[in-house]
Amino acid sequence: MAADRSAAELERFLAERADHLLRTAMLLAGSKEAGEDLLQTAVERLLRRWRRFDGDPEGYLRRTLCNLATDGYRRSGRWRQKERLLRSGLPPPQDATGDVDLRDALVRLLLQLPARQRAVLVLRYWEQLTDAETAAVLGCAEGTVKSAGSRGLARMRELADDWNDMAAMCGQWGQRS
Amino acid sequence: MNTDVEDLLREGMERFTRDLRAPAGMPLRVAQRRRKRLILRTMAGIAAALASGAIAVVAIVMPGADGGGTAEPFVPAAYVVSRVDRALSAAEPGQIAQLTITTRGAAEPGAATATTTAEEWSYGDEWRSVSYSSAGHPVYDEGASSSSVYTLVSHPTRTWARQRGLGRPNGVAQPGKPVAGEHPGSNRVMPRGARVLGPRGCEPGDGAGRLLLQPGLPGIGFSASAPPATAARALRTAISCGILTEAGRQRVNGAEAVELTSRPGSLVSETIWVRPSTDLPMRVVVRSGPGEPAFQLTADIAWLQPTAQNLARLTVPIPAGFRKVPLAEVLGLTVLQAQGMQRPKTSCLPARAGATCQH
Numbered sequence: 001m002a003a004d005r006s007a008a009e010l011e012r013f014l015a016e017r018a019d020h021l022l023r024t025a026m027l028l029a030g031s032k033e034a035g036e037d038l039l040q041t042a043v044e045r046l047l048r049r050w051r052r053f054d055g056d057p058e059g060y061l062r063r064t065l066c067n068l069a070t071d072g073y074r075r076s077g078r079w080r081q082k083e084r085l086l087r088s089g090l091p092p093p094q095d096a097t098g099d100v101d102l103r104d105a106l107v108r109l110l111l112q113l114p115a116r117q118r119a120v121l122v123l124r125y126w127e128q129l130t131d132a133e134t135a136a137v138l139g140c141a142e143g144t145v146k147s148a149g150s151r152g153l154a155r156m157r158e159l160a161d162d163w164n165d166m167a168a169m170c171g172q173w174g175q176r177s
Numbered sequence: 178m179n180t181d182v183e184d185l186l187r188e189g190m191e192r193f194t195r196d197l198r199a200p201a202g203m204p205l206r207v208a209q210r211r212r213k214r215l216i217l218r219t220m221a222g223i224a225a226a227l228a229s230g231a232i233a234v235v236a237i238v239m240p241g242a243d244g245g246g247t248a249e250p251f252v253p254a255a256y257v258v259s260r261v262d263r264a265l266s267a268a269e270p271g272q273i274a275q276l277t278i279t280t281r282g283a284a285e286p287g288a289a290t291a292t293t294t295a296e297e298w299s300y301g302d303e304w305r306s307v308s309y310s311s312a313g314h315p316v317y318d319e320g321a322s323s324s325s326v327y328t329l330v331s332h333p334t335r336t337w338a339r340q341r342g343l344g345r346p347n348g349v350a351q352p353g354k355p356v357a358g359e360h361p362g363s364n365r366v367m368p369r370g371a372r373v374l375g376p377r378g379c380e381p382g383d384g385a386g387r388l389l390l391q392p393g394l395p396g397i398g399f400s401a402s403a404p405p406a407t408a409a410r411a412l413r414t415a416i417s418c419g420i421l422t423e424a425g426r427q428r429v430n431g432a433e434a435v436e437l438t439s440r441p442g443s444l445v446s447e448t449i450w451v452r453p454s455t456d457l458p459m460r461v462v463v464r465s466g467p468g469e470p471a472f473q474l475t476a477d478i479a480w481l482q483p484t485a486q487n488l489a490r491l492t493v494p495i496p497a498g499f500r501k502v503p504l505a506e507v508l509g510l511t512v513l514q515a516q517g518m519q520r521p522k523t524s525c526l527p528a529r530a531g532a533t534c535q536h
Contacts, residue, residue: 008503018199026194036200043207103189110186125187156182 010050010057014043017058024062027122028069030111038068062127063137070115102163109159110152117152120145202327202340202504261437264456273300273481275490282465282472290471300483303491320493328493329504337495338504424448429460430477455480 018039025042026035042064046057053060110118116138123134124145131149135142200206276297282290295308298320305320318330330337424438427450434450450460457480465472481487495501 007506014199014203018203019197022199023190023194023197026197027190032197035197039199040203040207043203047207103185103192106182106186107189107193110190121186122190125183126190153182156186160182160185 007050010047013057021058021061021065024122024126025065025069027107027110027126028065028115028119038065041068059137062123063139066119066123066138070119102160105159105163106156109156113152113155117148117155120148121152124149260456261451261458271483273298273483273487273491275479275481276476277479278474278476280472280474282474298490300488300491305491305493318493320491322492327504328495330493330495330499332496335496335499336502336506337499338502338506340504426453432459434459 021042022035022039025039026032029035029038039061042061045064046053046060110121113121119138120134123129123137124131129137131142131145134149135145138145274297276295276299278295278297279292280294281292291311293309293311294313295306297306298304302323302325303321305318307318308316310316315332317332319328321327324341326339326341328337328339424436427434427436429450433453435453436448436450438448439446446464448462449458451457452459458478460478461476463472463474481490
């Protein structure tokens with residue numbers, strides 16, 4: 001039998017989970033503003049069927065966020081924008097802050113990835129879902145998740161390797177001078 | 178250096194989103210968005226035409242742009258624009274904008290035509306909107322105080338709710354700060370023949386449709402709760418961006434008025450009458466273009482001094498006998514009623530949606 005949920009129940013759910021979902025949305029959308037917009041659109045869709053909604057609202061919202069992010073990405077044609085600045089314009093890593101800088105660079109690269117790859121990485125490493133769970137959220141085969149995740153991580157590793165090479169090179173220059 | 182990319186990525190994501198908090202009152206914000214969408218449906222024909230004819234709109238509004246086709250050269254009414262601009266700058270937030278809005282149109286293409294009204298007041302951060310059914314009964318009375326206390330009264334359900342921290346919805350600019358679409362150099366006098374390009378909101382491609390359908394533009398703004406800016410600021414944007422040009426003088430309500438209008442053949446026709454003595458807009462009429470579902474929205478604007486009596490209009494009164502309930506209850510009911518998910522005894526849409534309200 002379908003549930004008969006009240007608006008107050010939705011408000012309670014959002015009070016508990018909206019922060020986390022917003023963080024997911026921001027990672028999928030690339031900015032705070034776009035993330036808020038994405039989440040509000042997803043919540044609006046949930047609200048439409050809330051009264052008779054029978055299921056896990058967080059899972060539904062997560063799935064909707066991914067679908068919206070993927071659709072928006074395709075529509076906007078941003079997939080044409082290739083990875084930029086990270087390879088050529090990276091600031092040289094500085095000593096102990098190198099890891100911190102690299103983390104930021106990885107996130108920047110994440111935001112440049114094609115939507116599907118990005119969604120996979122967000123779901124796998126932010127939401128900490130398994131490949132099977134990620135596949136269920138994205139509505140694709142587990143193999144697709146694995147290959148997309150693998151391609152995304154490969155890009156990340158390339159970046160990290162370059163980063164480390166640069167760090168080593170900067171270290172050598174520092175010693176010479 | 179740690180080269181475990183997966184860990185670093187996870188930590189990077191954590192850092193990137195660390196200070197993020199969902200805005201308070203998300204259900205309300207979502208409901209407001211939903212409401213806006215429902216109201217937009219009343220303009221489905223216009224919106225569809227705009228969406229499919231975006232290029233045409235750009236050509237109409239920015240005829241001087243490259244590839245603008247056969248449109249006439251764009252000549253802004255520099256003198257009127259500068260005077261109105263200055264008057265609006267002075268009027269807001271110094272004066273209270275009072276709008277009486279009449280909407281005539283069908284909720285959906287093919288549906289029966291209905292006439293609904295709303296009264297709105299806007300003053301700095303404060304606003305209030307009262308919507309009425311086609312029978313003239315108040316449906317919703319809502320508003321926010323300067324301290325961001327939001328009050329919503331639902332007349333059909335005889336309930337009311339109040340919540341702090343819900344002053345203006347997302348994307349709403351604060352007074353004194355520029356809003357999306359506002360012309361940064363709006364106090365400048367535009368030379369004759371000048372093309373309005375460059376500033377945010379005045380760009381070809383999205384400027385025209387967004388400005389003409391911008392929430393907050395009197396006559397087409399959805400509700401005082403939805404407008405990102407005050408009425409004055411929105412008007413200033415439309416005028417400064419050159420969407421409107423001078424079309425002569427007319428008498429409106431017995432007074433002489435300067436007429437500013439969108440160009441003939443626009444998909445959405447908008448006309449603003451300005452009172453020469455004050456240089457402030459006194460009426461705005463928005464009509465659907467030829468071949469579109471008939472829709473007309475008329476907003477009569479009065480500029481009130483912020484006296485105690487006039488400021489009192491910004492306060493949402495709680496009628497005697499109405500029951501205080503959690504905001505979620507009023508909101509949930511409102512949204513569900515609007516969506517038709519449930520058939521309550523009273524079925525209403527916000528008045529400006531152009532729908533009927535059955536009591």
